[in-house]
Amino acid sequence: xxxxxxxxxxxxxxxxxxxxxxxxxxxxxxxxxxxxxxxxxxxxxxxxxxxxxxxxxxxxxxxxxxxxxxxxxxxxxxxxxxxxxxxxxxxxxxxxxxxxxxxxxxxxxxxxxxxxxxxxxxxxxxxxxxxxxxxxxxxxxxxxxxxxxxxxxxxxxxxxxxxxxxxxxxxxxxxxxxxxxxxxxxxxxxxxxxxxxxxxxxxxxxxxxxxxxxxxxxxxxxxxxxxxxxxxxxxxxxxxxxxxxxxxxxxxxxxxxxxxxxxxxxxxxxxxxxxxxxxxxxxxxxxxxxxxxxxxxxxxxxxxxxxxxxxxxxxxxxxxxxxxxxxxxxxxxxxxxxxxxxxxxxxxxxxxxxxxxxxxxxxxxxxxxxxxxxxxxxxxxxxxxxxxxxxxxxxxxxxxxxxxxxxxxxxxxxxxxxxxxxxxxxxxxxxxxxxxxxxxxxxxxxxxxxxxxxxxxxxxxx
RNA sequence: GGCGGCGUAGCCAAGUGGUAAGGCAGAGGUCUGCAAAACCUCUAUUCCCCAGUUCGAGUCUGGGCGCCGCCUCCA
Numbered sequence: 001x002x003x004x005x006x007x008x009x010x011x012x013x014x015x016x017x018x019x020x021x022x023x024x025x026x027x028x029x030x031x032x033x034x035x036x037x038x039x040x041x042x043x044x045x046x047x048x049x050x051x052x053x054x055x056x057x058x059x060x061x062x063x064x065x066x067x068x069x070x071x072x073x074x075x076x077x078x079x080x081x082x083x084x085x086x087x088x089x090x091x092x093x094x095x096x097x098x099x100x101x102x103x104x105x106x107x108x109x110x111x112x113x114x115x116x117x118x119x120x121x122x123x124x125x126x127x128x129x130x131x132x133x134x135x136x137x138x139x140x141x142x143x144x145x146x147x148x149x150x151x152x153x154x155x156x157x158x159x160x161x162x163x164x165x166x167x168x169x170x171x172x173x174x175x176x177x178x179x180x181x182x183x184x185x186x187x188x189x190x191x192x193x194x195x196x197x198x199x200x201x202x203x204x205x206x207x208x209x210x211x212x213x214x215x216x217x218x219x220x221x222x223x224x225x226x227x228x229x230x231x232x233x234x235x236x237x238x239x240x241x242x243x244x245x246x247x248x249x250x251x252x253x254x255x256x257x258x259x260x261x262x263x264x265x266x267x268x269x270x271x272x273x274x275x276x277x278x279x280x281x282x283x284x285x286x287x288x289x290x291x292x293x294x295x296x297x298x299x300x301x302x303x304x305x306x307x308x309x310x311x312x313x314x315x316x317x318x319x320x321x322x323x324x325x326x327x328x329x330x331x332x333x334x335x336x337x338x339x340x341x342x343x344x345x346x347x348x349x350x351x352x353x354x355x356x357x358x359x360x361x362x363x364x365x366x367x368x369x370x371x372x373x374x375x376x377x378x379x380x381x382x383x384x385x386x387x388x389x390x391x392x393x394x395x396x397x398x399x400x401x402x403x404x405x406x407x408x409x410x411x412x413x414x415x416x417x418x419x420x421x422x423x424x425x426x427x428x429x430x431x432x433x434x435x436x437x438x439x440x441x442x443x444x445x446x447x448x449x450x451x452x453x454x455x456x457x458x459x460x461x462x
Numbered sequence: 463g464g465c466g467g468c469g470u471a472g473c474c475a476a477g478u479g480g481u482a483a484g485g486c487a488g489a490g491g492u493c494u495g496c497a498a499a500a501c502c503u504c505u506a507u508u509c510c511c512c513a514g515u516u517c518g519a520g521u522c523u524g525g526g527c528g529c530c531g532c533c534u535c536c537a
Binding site: 011028029030031032037038040041042043044045047072073074153156157158159161162163205226227228229230231232233234257258259260261262265266267268269270271293296297298300301302303304305306308309311312313315316317319322323325326356362364365367368369370371372375378379381382383428431433436437440449450451452453454458460 | 463464465466467468473474475476477483484485486487493494495496497498499500501502529530531532533534535536537
C-alpha cells in the first residue's frame, strides 16, 4: 500500500510523492529552549520522530531536521529571572531536551540547527526578500509585506481582510499592513543582538525556519511538520517568506500538523497551568509507556490525558511485554522450536501493521494489530504451542521498534539469584511449599517476580 | 467577527459507503499447591439529535445542539 499523507495545505489526504524518488527531506519546528518541555510538547516531538521512523520503515531515505529556537523573548525573560546568561540557559535547556527526548525513544535528528548559528543565513534571507520587494525597513525593524504575496493565507485558510479584524495592531508600529510581521527586530537595551545591514538587532520568529530550511535542506522540502498551533501564524508566515523566493515549486510539498494533548477537554498549555512537565512524568513512568500512550490516538485528533491514562497504558504495554516474555520463555525452556505447534500467519500482521501506518501514519490502528498478534500468540501458546515462536517474537519486537517502543525481555540474572530459583524449584518439587514461598517473597523483595508455567519457572523484573 | 476541528460502550480510542478494531475498567468461566500470566465468554442492535441521498450511512448532504482550538507567545 502506498503512503497517504493528510496535507494541511490541501485539506485532504494525498498520495505521498517526494521530490526525489526514494528520498525524503523533513523539517519539524523544535522547541524554544527556555524551560523543560511538557507532555503536550512531547506529543509533537514524538510525532516527528514517529513519522521519520515510519518513512524509513517504508523504505525511504530520510533526512530529518529539527531546530532549536535559542533566541526569543521568553528566553531572555527566563534567563533574567534565573539571573543567568542567555547562553547558560540555552545550553542547559538543550541538554534537558535531549535527555527527555532520549527517554521517549526520540532519535537525534540528522541536524539540530540553532538560530544563533544561522544569523548569517537569516540576514541573507531577509536581504533577498528586500531585494525581491517582499520586505521593507520600518524604524529599526524589517517587516514582511504580506500584500506583496497574493497567496498569503493559503495555509490557514484566512483572508487578509479577515485577519485585520482579529489582529491587535500596536500603535506606533511602522507596519504597512496589520498582518505584516517582523523579520528583523531592532535591538533593545540588555538584549542579545547581532549586526546587520539594518542595524543591530535580532531575527523575528518566523524567519529562522525559512532560513534554516534553506541552509540545511535547500529551498524545498517534502514534509514540514509541527503542532497545530503553529499553522497560523508561524507556518503561514514561513511559507510566505520561503515561497516568495521560490516561485513555481512549492516550499514544502506536505504540511503536517499534530493535534493537542487535552486535559479536561482543553489544550494542555503553559498559560492555562494545566501542564505536566515531561521530566516529572518520567520519574514515575517509563519513557516507552509515555511514548506508547502518545501514539494511542491518531495524530490529527486530540488525545485526552487524565490521571488514569498512563496507568492503563502501563497495563496495556505490559500485555505486549508479557507476550514477548512468554514466547522467549518457551524458546529457551524448550531450547527448540515447537515443530508440532501452530504456525501463525505472521505476514498477515505485518501487512496490516504496514498499511495502517501508510494510511496517514495511523499508529493507533497499528498498535491494535500488535495487540491482536499478542492475543493470538498467547492463545496458541496455551494450546498447542507455536511452531514459529522465534519469528513471532522477533516480529513483535521489530514492529514495536518501528514505532520506537522497546519490548525488551530480560534475559540474565546473576548466579546467586539463579541458585535461589533453582532451590525453590527443588523445594516445590519436594512439595515443600513453605520454603518455596519464602524464596518467592525474598526474590520479590529483590524486584524479581516468579511465574510458574507448564514449561517451568519463568521470571521477570518488576 | 474570521478560520478550523471534534462529538463512537463506564473511560481511552480505531474505523470516511457494506453491516462497530484495539486497550483500560467490570462480570462469569478455565488453568493453577499458592501467586502471576494467559485463554474463553459477556459488556455499543448502535456511533450527539433531526431530515435527506443510497439497495445499504458511524461513514455522504443539509439543518440543529454541545465541546474545543487558532486568529496574541504557545507543540
